[in-house]
Amino acid sequence: GAGVSQSPRYKVTKRGQDVALRCDPISGHVSLYWYRQALGQGPEFLTYFNYEAQQDKSGLPNDRFSAERPEGSISTLTIQRTEQRDSAMYRCASSSTSGRAQYFGPGTRLTVL
Amino acid sequence: AQKITQTQPGMFVQEKEAVTLDCTYDTSDQSYGLFWYKQPSSGEMIFLIYQGSYDEQNATEGRYSLNFQKARKSANLVISASQLGDSAMYFCAMREGQIQGAQKLVFGQGTRLTINP
Numbered sequence: 001g002a003g004v005s006q007s008p009r010y011k012v013t014k015r016g017q018d019v020a021l022r023c024d025p026i027s028g029h030v031s032l033y034w035y036r037q038a039l040g041q042g043p044e045f046l047t048y049f050n051y052e053a054q055q056d057k058s059g060l061p062n063d064r065f066s067a068e069r070p071e072g073s074i075s076t077l078t079i080q081r082t083e084q085r086d087s088a089m090y091r092c093a094s095s096s097t098s099g100r101a102q103y104f105g106p107g108t109r110l111t112v113l
Numbered sequence: 114a115q116k117i118t119q120t121q122p123g124m125f126v127q128e129k130e131a132v133t134l135d136c137t138y139d140t141s142d143q144s145y146g147l148f149w150y151k152q153p154s155s156g157e158m159i160f161l162i163y164q165g166s167y168d169e170q171n172a173t174e175g176r177y178s179l180n181f182q183k184a185r186k187s188a189n190l191v192i193s194a195s196q197l198g199d200s201a202m203y204f205c206a207m208r209e210g211q212i213q214g215a216q217k218l219v220f221g222q223g224t225r226l227t228i229n230p
């Protein structure tokens with residue numbers, strides 16, 4: 001398919017473990033975004049990239065969260081020393097230079113026990 | 114201050130009727146973009162429609178249209194001839210600033226739309 005893909009789709013981990021969430025954007029999309037969505041609420045911005053450059057990381061909750069996009073395509077969001085409050089749906093989106101739409105992936109449902 | 118306000122937590126509409134979902138926004142930027150997304154019970158986020166602040170005409174995409182009233186800072190979504198498959202959560206979102214170096218979206222709280230047969 002040509003859409004945004006994310007893996008894994010579900011991740012259950014124990015408190016204190018590190019997790020890495022992967023996003024593969026639509027081919028050719030230069031901008032990539034990470035959001036977090038709590039149940040029943042709209043997505044909240046975490047960080048975004050243009051090509052490989054991280055342009056804005058103001059939404060990352062604390063320094064346990066980091067993201068990279070080393071070759072300007074696939075991105076990884078890493079959460080270190082996970083806590084129960086990190087449990088949420090993590091969504092990735094991508095857009096072209098027109099910026100007239102952001103297309104979302106299916107999300108990774110993270111559960112921290 | 115809330116940047117995107119969706120005042121209708123839930124709406125119930127008869128099939129085949131038109132429905133308007135309200136969205137107001139707050140920004141001091143002259144250049145911005147407004148988006149609507151649909152989130153069915155399956156959980157995906159489906160892009161529906163986009164309106165740029167400088168677009169002269171209201172955006173339309175099939176049965177979806179955006180009633181953009183710039184002076185009132187409102188961007189209501191209109192769905193014509195509603196169908197059972199339109200039942201979902203709908204989110205309004207805004208991107209502030211220029212498109213180039215496209216920036217983050219700020220989402221509203223959403224409106225849950227239920228279409229009754």
